[in-house]
Amino acid sequence: MAPSPKLLAGVELGGTKCVCILGTGPDDVRAVERLPTGEREETLRQIETVLERWRAQHGGVRALGIASFGPVDLRADSPTYGFITSTTKAGWRNTDVAQRLGRRMGGPVGFDTDVNGAALAEGRWGAAAGLDDFAYVTVGTGIGVGLIVRGKSIFGVNHTELGHIRVVRKPGDTFAGICPFHGDCIEGLASGPAIEARVGMPASQLPPDHPAWDFVAHGLAQLFHSMVLTTAPSRIFLGGGVPGGQTHLFERIQQELKRSLNRYVEVPELEQGIGLYVVPPGLGTMAGPLGALALAADAEAATAIPPLVTAASR
Amino acid sequence: MAPSPKLLAGVELGGTKCVCILGTGPDDVRAVERLPTGEREETLRQIETVLERWRAQHGGVRALGIASFGPVDLRADSPTYGFITSTTKAGWRNTDVAQRLGRRMGGPVGFDTDVNGAALAEGRWGAAAGLDDFAYVTVGTGIGVGLIVRGKSIFGVNHTELGHIRVVRKPGDTFAGICPFHGDCIEGLASGPAIEARVGMPASQLPPDHPAWDFVAHGLAQLFHSMVLTTAPSRIFLGGGVPGGQTHLFERIQQELKRSLNRYVEVPELEQGIGLYVVPPGLGTMAGPLGALALAADAEAATAIPPLVTAASR
Numbered sequence: 001m002a003p004s005p006k007l008l009a010g011v012e013l014g015g016t017k018c019v020c021i022l023g024t025g026p027d028d029v030r031a032v033e034r035l036p037t038g039e040r041e042e043t044l045r046q047i048e049t050v051l052e053r054w055r056a057q058h059g060g061v062r063a064l065g066i067a068s069f070g071p072v073d074l075r076a077d078s079p080t081y082g083f084i085t086s087t088t089k090a091g092w093r094n095t096d097v098a099q100r101l102g103r104r105m106g107g108p109v110g111f112d113t114d115v116n117g118a119a120l121a122e123g124r125w126g127a128a129a130g131l132d133d134f135a136y137v138t139v140g141t142g143i144g145v146g147l148i149v150r151g152k153s154i155f156g157v158n159h160t161e162l163g164h165i166r167v168v169r170k171p172g173d174t175f176a177g178i179c180p181f182h183g184d185c186i187e188g189l190a191s192g193p194a195i196e197a198r199v200g201m202p203a204s205q206l207p208p209d210h211p212a213w214d215f216v217a218h219g220l221a222q223l224f225h226s227m228v229l230t231t232a233p234s235r236i237f238l239g240g241g242v243p244g245g246q247t248h249l250f251e252r253i254q255q256e257l258k259r260s261l262n263r264y265v266e267v268p269e270l271e272q273g274i275g276l277y278v279v280p281p282g283l284g285t286m287a288g289p290l291g292a293l294a295l296a297a298d299a300e301a302a303t304a305i306p307p308l309v310t311a312a313s314r
Numbered sequence: 315m316a317p318s319p320k321l322l323a324g325v326e327l328g329g330t331k332c333v334c335i336l337g338t339g340p341d342d343v344r345a346v347e348r349l350p351t352g353e354r355e356e357t358l359r360q361i362e363t364v365l366e367r368w369r370a371q372h373g374g375v376r377a378l379g380i381a382s383f384g385p386v387d388l389r390a391d392s393p394t395y396g397f398i399t400s401t402t403k404a405g406w407r408n409t410d411v412a413q414r415l416g417r418r419m420g421g422p423v424g425f426d427t428d429v430n431g432a433a434l435a436e437g438r439w440g441a442a443a444g445l446d447d448f449a450y451v452t453v454g455t456g457i458g459v460g461l462i463v464r465g466k467s468i469f470g471v472n473h474t475e476l477g478h479i480r481v482v483r484k485p486g487d488t489f490a491g492i493c494p495f496h497g498d499c500i501e502g503l504a505s506g507p508a509i510e511a512r513v514g515m516p517a518s519q520l521p522p523d524h525p526a527w528d529f530v531a532h533g534l535a536q537l538f539h540s541m542v543l544t545t546a547p548s549r550i551f552l553g554g555g556v557p558g559g560q561t562h563l564f565e566r567i568q569q570e571l572k573r574s575l576n577r578y579v580e581v582p583e584l585e586q587g588i589g590l591y592v593v594p595p596g597l598g599t600m601a602g603p604l605g606a607l608a609l610a611a612d613a614e615a616a617t618a619i620p621p622l623v624t625a626a627s628r
Contacts, residue, residue: 071579086580133470133471147544149463149468149469149470154463154468154545155463155545155546156447156448156463156545156546156547156548157447157546157547157548158542158546158579159546160543160545160546161543161578161579162540162543162544164543165539165540165543165544166481166536166539166574167480167482168480168481168482168483169482181576181577181578182574182576182578222480225479225480226476226479226480226540226544228472229474229475229476229478230461230474230476230479230540230544230545231468231469231470231474231544231545232469232470232471232472232473232474233470233471234470260480260496262495262496263495264475264478264495264496265385265472265475266400267471
């Protein structure tokens with residue numbers, strides 16, 4: 001097919017703000033528009049206004065990608081595919097996002113969680129470029145995990161919610177945790193608000209030698225222990241506000257992870273020297289909007305008509 | 315393509331015995347031969363002798379499937395693809411299985427772990443028929459987990475080893491665990507040998523009202539909590555010697571799982587009444603050998619030349 005001059009459009013729909021993006025990748029971002037995530041009908045209408053303006057200005061868009069806060073329904077055969085489902089965000093429960101915006105735009109639509117989108121963007125354009133199997137973990141106001149297996153995000157009847165697994169506590173860690181569902185799941189123990197609840201000050205202000213970091217590193221290492229024994233990512237990209245401001249965490253987590261796995265699985269990056277297995281991502285705050293563009297690109301590719309394949313050409 | 319009269323061959327390579335199977339599925343098993351898993355060269359030669367005899371008798375086989383004890387290398391682009399790698403079984407470390415048998419047989423070869431094979435067989439012919447996303451868990455001399463996502467087993471740089479995740483202990487459970495690597499990982503806490511080490515008698519003889527079952531059910535529910543929040547299987551099939559002889563475990567585990575998830579993820583099968591989410595598999599001891607046949611069928615399908623696809627037929 002001849003290359004099309006049209007662009008891809010993306011929407012990162014977050015719990016507090018939306019980012020609409022137009023372009024084809026990090027080196028070709030034509031427009032970015034930010035909106036607050038407010039009342040749902042008003043918010044979706046504002047997004048539609050932006051997308052329709054871009055469509056009019058550029059003669060259409062090739063595809064739309066949406067990376068959304070959750071929980072969302074990702075099962076293509078479900079009547080509520082593309083919906084935000086049982087969210088605790090007021091007024092957003094059972095909200096059709098992808099079907100509605102897809103009808104409006106007309107072309108292929110990709111839809112996934114915000115963290116899966118960010119993971120896909122890191123794999124295409126960021127620190128995970130060239131890797132097929134990896135994990136993207138963000139530790140900030142919550143803990144989100146995107147798992148990429150053979151280049152795709154994975155999910156079953158629900159998407160990954162690994163931030164809510166329960167982890168073995170480091171001896172001496174008696175903090176009750178702040179998760180309203182689980183108390184001391186990993187998000188309840190090691191997210192930014194959890195750290196602030198532990199020590200009475202923001203995580204960013206906590207000195208690296210504060211003993212709370214031992215508990216945080218231990219908990220995150222337990223999360224990663226389970227991940228190594230599940231989808232076995234070739235590397236874990238750890239981003240978000242907490243590790244971003246406390247880079248000592250990377251080595252601590254890897255030491256704890258190595259100790260916990262105890263060579264049951266031989267991860268070369270853990271044996272060859274600390275610092276190569278749990279690493280920072282590359283796209284920073286652009287991972288989310290670029291994730292929406294990556295979803296658009298994948299949706300376009302999935303609906304493209306392939307060239308004829310003959311027995312002789314295989 | 316016209317149907318071929320030839321058959322599929324499978325090898326379930328276990329730690330103590332091998333089962334060679336010839337046929338096309340559970341209703342069409344033409345031959346089964348069992349061999350002890352002994353010295354590696356002798357064992358592989360015995361397998362080759364069986365396979366070559368079948369090939370001579372039936373004019374070849376369409377494909378071969380191998381479901382092996384591990385750890386194994388499943389990465390198709392790896393030089394040691396199809397090898398048993400860092401096993402603790404004496405004399406079997408770094409053993410080429412799939413490449414060797416594949417060269418001998420000439421046709422397509424499928425290769426996976428024994429538990430992934432069993433899971434695929436349950437999905438094709440057993441209790442998981444019709445499901446695309448599910449998990450198969452066996453609790454016996456060890457704890458093995460097969461995760462099927464979109465009809466395929468998943469793996470990254472290693473295959474799933476979920477039996478070795480560390481789980482939160484039920485208050486009062488002070489058993490040290492028996493895993494030589496991790497002590498009280500779930501296999502160290504709840505496998506058959508672990509239960510016997512807890513109570514001094516085989517799990518099969520332990521009365522259902524023994525308090526050890528509360529600890530076992532709690533531990534397995536923690537494993538399943540993590541699985542629900544990772545690949546989110548639509549159902550978990552729980553087999554192996556321990557639950558097979560102690561059917562009260564199913565309800566106990568589901569009660570613990572429901573309590574632990576605390577409605578963070580709404581699993582309809584857990585809400586609509588206990589007993590529908592964690593269920594027995596259907597193929598019993600034939601799951602392993604039939605898993606090898608399922609891998610053969612998948613290998614054949616993957617190498618088949620597809621019919622021409624034209625734009626008009628899409």
